[in-house]
Amino acid sequence: MQVPRHVTMLSLHTSPLEQPGSGDAGGMNVYIRQLATGLATAGVEVEIMTAGTSGEVEMAPGVLVRHLDLAELGLPGGRITKERLPRLLPALLDSILSRGSGGTDLLHSHYWISGLAALELSDAWSLPLVHSMHTMAKVKDRHRRGGQLREPSERAQGEERIVQAAHRLTANTGAEAKELEGLYGARPERIDVIPPGVDLEVFHPASRPAARAELGIDSEVHLVFAGRLQRLKGPHLLIEAVALLRRERPELRLRVSIIGSRSGAEDYDLVELVHRRGVQDLVQLLPPVPPTELALWFRSADIVAMPSSSESFGLVALEAEASGTPVVATRVGGLPEAVRDGETGILVDGLSIEAWAEALVRLADNPTLRASMGRSAASHAAGYSWQHTVQLTLETYQRALADAARA
The missing domain is CATH 3.40.50.2000 (Glycogen Phosphorylase B;)
Structure with missing residues (x-):
């Protein structure tokens, strides 16, 4: 089966370079950084599209983080919350489309805002799309407690569109896969369960x-x-x-x-x-x-x-x-x-x-x-490694390319 040579990831609302635990950065940032680095080690070039003002940054050999300058969209300072970002999607899309596909073989979007943008890019560039939800509006609202804000309705609607149109969906666990099926009507044969890993060189027992x-x-x-x-x-x-x-x-x-x-x-x-x-x-x-x-x-x-x-x-x-x-x-x-x-x-x-x-x-x-x-x-x-996550992701990419070729 075909293996992609170049993958474009979209993480528009938060950069993998940001410090987890601050702002909108968390486990997803760690996931994207580790996955992209592991893919590059396996021979796949990765370009990550995100919003910001840092220009182009080589995060690791074979991994380029390209920041889409929000200041150019009339936002001096270049910072915006993920709650406001959906309104800027048309401008962000124009910016991405104007650069061209750059020889990418496959799109991998993370979180719903990026997923909506990736749907448009997938159509415009005739590329297969893999999407990772990370969190879902209907799940968060189901477990919402006092003081927690309800997720905007546009998010759940956007996630429904992504589920129906993406070539493949990834889930962290079997439970998440069941939520995709039960709450969003995802077809089980299009879902791949890929558990995240842990950096065992950093996180290990010591005194x-x-x-x-x-x-x-x-x-x-x-x-x-x-x-x-x-x-x-x-x-x-x-x-x-x-x-x-x-x-x-x-x-x-x-x-x-x-x-x-x-x-x-x-x-x-x-x-x-x-x-x-x-x-x-x-x-x-x-x-x-x-x-x-x-x-x-x-x-x-x-x-x-x-x-x-x-x-x-x-x-x-x-x-x-x-x-x-x-x-x-x-x-x-x-x-x-x-x-x-x-x-x-x-x-x-x-x-x-x-x-x-x-x-x-x-x-x-x-x-x-x-x-x-x-x-x-x-x-x-110790049974979880990013190398295993990367291998399973590569298999998902192969399925997405095959699915797109048959379509």
Whole structure:
């Protein structure tokens, strides 16, 4: 079967060069960066289209990130939220089309905004299209909780168009594939399940005491959250659970490190919540950090918490486990695949403060269980590699090229 020589990826709303945990950058940015680099190593040239003002940047040998200058579209400063970006799609498309296809063999779009643009490019250039949702409007709305904004109707409608028109769809897990089928009417034979990987050279077990000493963490039970600070990710729930434990178990020594920055348009003030609950001596809010430093924080932790209301996979869980740390996560989306309940961590049913406090204290009270789960977590995560993700993606590209040739 034919293998593409050149692939154009679209990630219009966020650049793979951005720091995960800030703005709109998260696990998808890590996914695109690792996938593109792995494809280039396998001999496929990759060009990534995104919005920004940084011009052309060689991210790695064989991987070019091309920023579409928003300032040229009347937006001095070149920054725009993903909520406003759909209105700029016509101008962005004109900019891409004016450059030509550049000899690309296949389009791979990430997230719905890029998917809509890719549909037009696929038609204009007669190219096969592979699309990765990463998250879906209907899934997020199904799990929406108080304070979370409903996804715009244009997003769900756009995703329906993409599902019907893309040559292939990729899903992180079998659960996501079922959501594509049940909520969007996707044909199962056009879906390929491709789990993400983890960079095992960066995220791996090492001395916890040494990591704690380097970061200045004392002998407390250390809880870590890493991700965008928004209701969907649930750091407020972690704060509430810790405040409950302080009231009910005042002898329990806890320390909480929340790593990330505010994301999205919702009103979400964690600093105010920390002070209102009187836990400012327990909780520290830290900015996003690069992968090597994040791995250090994961190694320093006794527990990594993921109180998300929706996750297509939850790459943070895999990175934490690879670092030898058990994870407490909501039983939602792809997290039951990333976290083996009772073996590599604990899955919590629902988002009640009491249930989360109970799960956290179960591990906080049992260092032997934490150590056992940490060893199992590292073993579990070692089964995921970006090389495997790249190989499965190449097979999807081959199917897309064959499907397009038959059409």
